[in-house]
Amino acid sequence: MAGRWIETWDPEDETFWREKGERVARRNLWFSVLSEHIGFSIWTLWSVMVLFMGPEYGIDPAGKFFLISTATLVGALVRVPYTFAVARFGGRNWTIFSAVSLLVPTLAAFWVMEPGTSYGTFVAVAALTGIGGGNFASSMTNINAFFPLRHKGWALGLNAGGGNIGVPVVQLVGLLVIGTLGASHPRIVLGVYIPLIVLAAVCAALYMDNLRPVKNDTGAALEAVRDPHTWIMSVLYIGTFGSFIGYSFAFGLVLQTQFGRTPLQAASLTFVGPLLGSLIRPVGGRLADRYGGARITLATFVAMAAATGVVIHASGTASLPVFLTGFTALFVLTGLGNGSTYKMIPGIFHTKALARGLDGEAAAAHGRRLSGAAMGLIGAVGALGGLAINLAFRQSFQASGAGTAAFWSFLAFYGVCITLTWAVYLRRAAPVPARAQLGYAEV
Incomplete structure (x- = not known):
C-alpha cells in the first residue's frame, strides 16, 4: 500500500472533532x-531473559545488571530520532x-539464548532490543498530533499506559514458561512474540493514517532545546518514567x-508492580486533565x-513483605506521575503561547509545535533515568550486596523533583509572565 495521508487536520475545531476527527x-x-505495547515488551525482554540465565551461563549479578542497562541506554538514545x-x-x-x-x-x-554464548554477544543482542524503546517516542508524538489539548491527558496517558503494559505482559509470559517448563526454555518466550510483531505491523498498515500537516520543524526543535521548561520536565520525567522503566x-x-x-x-512477583503502574497511567492523565x-x-x-522510605526500611531489615509493599506502591505512583507529567508538556507550551499574546487556534498551534518537538527530548532524557537506576543498583550490589544505598540516592532525587515542581509550577510568586502565571498550576 502506498499509504493513507490525511491532508487537513484540525482537532481543536469542535465541529470537525465531533463529526470526523474523534473517530x-x-x-x-x-x-x-x-x-507500542509490543515495543515495550521487546525493550524489556532482558529483564526476563536474565531470569533464565542460571549458573551455567557464567554471568554474575553485576554482569546481568549491565545487560539490562545496555538495553535501557539504547532505548533512551533512539527516542530522539524516532520522534x-x-x-x-x-x-x-x-x-x-x-x-x-x-x-x-x-x-x-x-539464536543466541543458550549457555556457552559469549558475554559480548549477549551485550550486543541486549543493545538491539533497545529499539523497542524508541517506539514510545514515535507513538506519543504521533498521537499528540491527533488529539485536541482538552483530551491530550487522557489520550497520551492511555497510549503510554497501553504501551507500558508490555512490560508486565512479557514478564507474565516468562513466568508462564518458567512455571510450566522450567528455566531452561527461554526461546519459547521469544517464539511467542514473533507472530505478535507481524500482527502489529499488519494492523498498522490496514488501520492507521498519516497526517500531512505534521512536519518536522528544526526551528521548533531548537526553540524547545533552549526552553528551560524542556529540561525541567526532563528532570521530572526521569523521576516518573525513569523510575518505572x-x-x-x-x-x-x-x-x-x-x-x-x-x-x-522472582518471576511470580515481578509483573505485579509494572502491571499496576501501567494500568493507572491513564488515570494520572485523567486526574491531570481535571x-x-x-x-x-x-x-x-x-x-x-x-x-x-518504606523500601529503605525493608531493605535494611530484610523484610520481603514490606519490601514488596513499598516497591509495588512505587510502581503505582510512577504510573500516576507518568500520566500527569506528560499532560503537563502540551499545557506548559500552550500557556507560554498565551503569555506571548496568542489566542485561540494560533496559541494551540504554537503549543502543539513546541510540545511535539519537546516530547522526544523529554522522553529520551526520562528513559536515561532507567539507566541511572540500573547502574545505581549495580554499584550498590557490588559494594554491599544490597540495594539500600541505591534507594537512598533515589529518595534524594525525588526530593529534588518535589522542589522543582513546587517552585516552578505551583509557587504563587514564581517569576513568570502574568498570563502564564494563571495557567501553570493547571497544566
Whole structure:
C-alpha cells in the first residue's frame, strides 16, 4: 500500500472533532497502543531473559545488571530520532517500519539464548532490543498530533499506559514458561512474540493514517532545546518514567540477588508492580486533565518519597513483605506521575503561547509545535533515568550486596523533583509572565 495521508487536520475545531476527527483519532490510538505495547515488551525482554540465565551461563549479578542497562541506554538514545521520524515518514508508515524492525532483536535473541554464548554477544543482542524503546517516542508524538489539548491527558496517558503494559505482559509470559517448563526454555518466550510483531505491523498498515500537516520543524526543535521548561520536565520525567522503566528492568534481579528468590519465585512477583503502574497511567492523565498536572505530579513525588522510605526500611531489615509493599506502591505512583507529567508538556507550551499574546487556534498551534518537538527530548532524557537506576543498583550490589544505598540516592532525587515542581509550577510568586502565571498550576 502506498499509504493513507490525511491532508487537513484540525482537532481543536469542535465541529470537525465531533463529526470526523474523534473517530479517526481513536482508531489510530488503538493500533498505536498495540505496536507500542509490543515495543515495550521487546525493550524489556532482558529483564526476563536474565531470569533464565542460571549458573551455567557464567554471568554474575553485576554482569546481568549491565545487560539490562545496555538495553535501557539504547532505548533512551533512539527516542530522539524516532520522534522526528513521524513527521518525515508519516505516523502510519513509521509504525509499520518500527514494528517490523522488532523482529531483528527478537530473532537475534532466539539464536543466541543458550549457555556457552559469549558475554559480548549477549551485550550486543541486549543493545538491539533497545529499539523497542524508541517506539514510545514515535507513538506519543504521533498521537499528540491527533488529539485536541482538552483530551491530550487522557489520550497520551492511555497510549503510554497501553504501551507500558508490555512490560508486565512479557514478564507474565516468562513466568508462564518458567512455571510450566522450567528455566531452561527461554526461546519459547521469544517464539511467542514473533507472530505478535507481524500482527502489529499488519494492523498498522490496514488501520492507521498519516497526517500531512505534521512536519518536522528544526526551528521548533531548537526553540524547545533552549526552553528551560524542556529540561525541567526532563528532570521530572526521569523521576516518573525513569523510575518505572528502571525498576521494571531491575526488580526481578533485586529479588534474586538480595532476597534469594528462585527464578520462578522472582518471576511470580515481578509483573505485579509494572502491571499496576501501567494500568493507572491513564488515570494520572485523567486526574491531570481535571485538577492540573502540576498538582498531581507534586502529590505523586511526595508519595514516592514516602514509599521509598518504606523500601529503605525493608531493605535494611530484610523484610520481603514490606519490601514488596513499598516497591509495588512505587510502581503505582510512577504510573500516576507518568500520566500527569506528560499532560503537563502540551499545557506548559500552550500557556507560554498565551503569555506571548496568542489566542485561540494560533496559541494551540504554537503549543502543539513546541510540545511535539519537546516530547522526544523529554522522553529520551526520562528513559536515561532507567539507566541511572540500573547502574545505581549495580554499584550498590557490588559494594554491599544490597540495594539500600541505591534507594537512598533515589529518595534524594525525588526530593529534588518535589522542589522543582513546587517552585516552578505551583509557587504563587514564581517569576513568570502574568498570563502564564494563571495557567501553570493547571497544566
